[in-house]
Amino acid sequence: MTYLSNITRPKGDPKVLQSGRSSLGPSDQLSRALGWFSIALGVTELVAPRRITQALGMEGNEGLVRAYGAREIGSGLLSLSLDKNVGLWSRVAGDALDIATVATALRPGNRKVGNVLLTLGLLAGTTAIDVLGAQAVTVRHKRTGGTRAQYSDRSGFPQGVAKARGAARDFRPQQPPAAPRLAQVSG
Amino acid sequence: MKALVWHGKEDIRCDTVSDPQIEDPRDAIVKVTSCAICGSDLHLFHNFIPAMLPGDIMGHEMMGEVVEVGSGVDGKLKKGDRIVVPFTIICGECDQCKRGNFSVCERSNRRKNLADKVFGHTTAGLFGYTHLTGGYPGGQAEYVRVPFADATHIKVPDGLSDEQVLFLGDIFPTGWQAAVQCDIEPTDTVAIWGCGPVGQMTIRSAVLLGAKQVVAIDRLPERLGMAEAGGAITINFDEESVVERLNELTGGKGPDKCIDCIGLESHVTASKPDTVYDRMKQMMMLESDRPHVLREMIYVCRPAGVISIPGVYGGLVDKIPWGQAMNKGLTFRMGQTHVNRWTDDLLRRIEQGQIDPSFVITHTARLEDGPEMYKVFRDKQDGCVKVVLKP
Numbered sequence: 001m002t003y004l005s006n007i008t009r010p011k012g013d014p015k016v017l018q019s020g021r022s023s024l025g026p027s028d029q030l031s032r033a034l035g036w037f038s039i040a041l042g043v044t045e046l047v048a049p050r051r052i053t054q055a056l057g058m059e060g061n062e063g064l065v066r067a068y069g070a071r072e073i074g075s076g077l078l079s080l081s082l083d084k085n086v087g088l089w090s091r092v093a094g095d096a097l098d099i100a101t102v103a104t105a106l107r108p109g110n111r112k113v114g115n116v117l118l119t120l121g122l123l124a125g126t127t128a129i130d131v132l133g134a135q136a137v138t139v140r141h142k143r144t145g146g147t148r149a150q151y152s153d154r155s156g157f158p159q160g161v162a163k164a165r166g167a168a169r170d171f172r173p174q175q176p177p178a179a180p181r182l183a184q185v186s187g
Numbered sequence: 188m189k190a191l192v193w194h195g196k197e198d199i200r201c202d203t204v205s206d207p208q209i210e211d212p213r214d215a216i217v218k219v220t221s222c223a224i225c226g227s228d229l230h231l232f233h234n235f236i237p238a239m240l241p242g243d244i245m246g247h248e249m250m251g252e253v254v255e256v257g258s259g260v261d262g263k264l265k266k267g268d269r270i271v272v273p274f275t276i277i278c279g280e281c282d283q284c285k286r287g288n289f290s291v292c293e294r295s296n297r298r299k300n301l302a303d304k305v306f307g308h309t310t311a312g313l314f315g316y317t318h319l320t321g322g323y324p325g326g327q328a329e330y331v332r333v334p335f336a337d338a339t340h341i342k343v344p345d346g347l348s349d350e351q352v353l354f355l356g357d358i359f360p361t362g363w364q365a366a367v368q369c370d371i372e373p374t375d376t377v378a379i380w381g382c383g384p385v386g387q388m389t390i391r392s393a394v395l396l397g398a399k400q401v402v403a404i405d406r407l408p409e410r411l412g413m414a415e416a417g418g419a420i421t422i423n424f425d426e427e428s429v430v431e432r433l434n435e436l437t438g439g440k441g442p443d444k445c446i447d448c449i450g451l452e453s454h455v456t457a458s459k460p461d462t463v464y465d466r467m468k469q470m471m472m473l474e475s476d477r478p479h480v481l482r483e484m485i486y487v488c489r490p491a492g493v494i495s496i497p498g499v500y501g502g503l504v505d506k507i508p509w510g511q512a513m514n515k516g517l518t519f520r521m522g523q524t525h526v527n528r529w530t531d532d533l534l535r536r537i538e539q540g541q542i543d544p545s546f547v548i549t550h551t552a553r554l555e556d557g558p559e560m561y562k563v564f565r566d567k568q569d570g571c572v573k574v575v576l577k578p
Contacts, residue, residue: 001240001241001242002194002241002242005240005241005242005243006242008240009242010210010297011208011210012207012208012209012210012214012332013207013324013332014188014190014204014205014206014207014244014324014328015204015205015242016192016202016203016204016242017202017203017204017205018202018203019192019194019200019202020189020200020201020202020203020555020558021200021201021558022194022198022199022200022558023197023198023199023200023232023558023559023561023562024197024198025562028197077470078470081470082197082233083466140562141562141566142566142568143566143567143568144568144569145409145568145569145570146407146408146409146410146567146569146570147408147409147412147570148408148409148411148412148415149412150408150409150412150413150570151409151410151412151413151416151549151570151572152412152413152415152416153416154413154416154417154546154547155416155417155418155546156387156391156416156417156542156543156544156546156547157391157394157417157418157541157542157543158540158541158542158543159540159541161394161416161417161418164391164394164395164418164541164542165394165395165397165418166373166395166396166397167395167541168392168395168396168397168536168541169373169396169397171367171395171396171532173367173528
C-alpha cells in the first residue's frame with residue numbers, strides 16, 4: 001500500500017525508502033491477530049453451526065452456537081479497536097464460556113468424544129494466549145505517573161499569575177479589511 | 188532523511204524517506220530543529236479522520252532554519268532565517284487571506300476538488316493532516332517543504348529558544364483564538380473543557396484577557412495541577428459533577444463562556460452513559476465523533492453565552508441538543524486557527540516576558556523515539572502533557 005501511495009505522490013514530496021520501528025508493540029500485533037481470528041471464528045459459527053454441533057455430538061444446539069458466533073464477532077471488533085484490552089478480556093471470558101459449554105459434551109455415549117477432547121485442548125491453548133495477550137496489552141497501555149503537585153510550579157507566566165491577570169485586557173483583534181464594494185450598476 | 192510516517196491505525200514508524208524538493212517558485216525547504224506531537228495528531232493516529240494514506244508524513248507543529256528558497260519567495264525569506272511554520276498553509280493573496288481568515292485560504296489546498304466535494308468549499312492546506320487538506324508532508328521530519336513560504340512563516344528572533352516560540356505555529360494561537368472569540372469581559376466566568384496542551388494555552392489566554400474566573404475541567408491530576416498553576420479553578424469530573432460545580436461557582440447562572448478543548452474524542456466512562464453510546468456508535472461507524480463535551484457545554488452555558496470550539500471535529504455528531512442551544516440564544520464560534528492573524532502580537536508578548544509557552548513541555552525526545560512517544564502521549568503515561576521531538 002505504501003508503494004502504491006508513493007506512486008501517486010507529487011515529485012517533490014518525500015517517499016518512503018525504508019520502513020522503521022512501529023508504534024505498534026508485539027502485544028498490539030497479537031491483539032490484531034486475535035481480533036481477526038475471533039471474527040473469522042464468529043462468522044463460521046454464524047454460517048455453519050450444524051457442522052460444529054455435528055462434529056462435537058451436540059446436535060440441537062445450533063442456536064447457541066450462532067449466539068456464540070455473534071459474541072465472537074463483538075470480541076473481535078473490540079480487539080481490533082482502541083479498546084483492545086476490553087476486547088481481549090472479553091475473549092478470555094468467552095473462552096471460559098466455550099470450555100464450560102463444550103465440556104457438557106463429555107457425556108457417556110457421545111461417539112465424538114475424541115473431537116470434544118481435541119476442541120477442549122485447543123480452547124485451553126487459545127485461553128492461555130488470550131490471557132497472556134490481555135495482560136500484556138493492559139500493562140503496555142496502562143497510565144503511569146502523574147500527580148497533582150507534579151507541575152504545580154508551571155504557571156507559564158514569568159512575572160507571576162497575579163500580574164498576568166488581565167494583562168491583555170486591552171487587546172483588540174485587528175479588524176479585517178472591509179469586504180470589497182460591489183460595483184455600482186450605472187443606468 | 189528520517190520522518191515519522193503514518194502506516195495505519197496506531198501504526199506510526201520512523202522511516203527513511205527521500206528528501207523534499209522545491210516544486211514551486213514560492214516553496215522553501217526548512218531544516219527542522221524542533222517539532223511536536225499535537226493532540227490532533229492522535230485523531231490521525233486513531234484513524235478517526237479520513238483520507239490518510241500509508242506513507243504520509245505526520246506533524247504540523249515545527250520550526251527550523253531555511254536551507255533553500257524558490258525563486259518566487261521574493262526576498263521575504265532567505266537561507267539561514269529561523270522560522271516557525273504555521274500549521275495552516277496560506278497564499279496571503281486570496282480574498283480570505285486578505286480578511287485574515289487564513290485557515291480557509293482559498294488557494295493553498297492542492298486537493299481543492301476533493302475538499303470542495305467534502306466540505307462544500309475548500310479550506311486551507313494543512314501540513315501532515317490528510318489529503319482533504321492537501322496531503323502535504325508534515326514536519327515530524329528532518330526537513331519539510333513549505334509551500335507559499337513567502338507568506339507561510341513566522342520569523343523569530345535569535346534571542347528566544349525553540350521551546351519558547353515553537354508553539355506559535357499552532358497550540359498557542361489556537362488557545363488564544365479560542366479565548367478571543369469568546370469576547371471575554373471582566374465579569375465573565377470562562378469554563379474550559381480539557382487540560383491538554385491546547386486547554387493549557389486557552390487557560391493562560393483567558394487569564395491574560397482578564398476573565399473574572401477561569402475554570403478548567405479534566406480528570407488527570409497532573410494536568411489539573413498545571414491548570415491550577417496557570418490561575419484556573421479546577422474540576423475533576425471523575426470526582427464531582429461538572430454541571431453542579433459550575434453552577435455553584437456562578438451563583439446558579441452557569442458560565443458565560445464555554446470552550447471545548449477536547450474535540451472528537453471525549454473520554455468514555457460508564458458514569459456518563461452518552462459517552463458509552465457514542466463509543467459504540469463510533470465503533471459501528473454510525474457516528475464519527477464523540478460530542479459529550481458539546482452536549483454538556485450547551486446544557487450548562489449561561490443563556491446568551493458563547494460556545495467556542497478549538498477542539499477538532501472530523502465528521503458527524505449525533506444527539507446534539509439544538510433545541511437547548513437555540514432557546515438559550517447561544518453563539519457558536521469554531522474553526523481551525525487563523526495562525527498568522529495572531530502571531531505578531533503573541534510573539535511580542537513572549538518577548539516581553541508576559542508568557543512563556545515552554546511551560547507545557549513535559550517530554551523531549553529524539554525523532555527516532557517518536558513512535559514510542561505517540562504511545563506515551565496517547566496513554567498519558569509518565570505524566571505526559573506535551574512532547575517535543577528533536578530531529
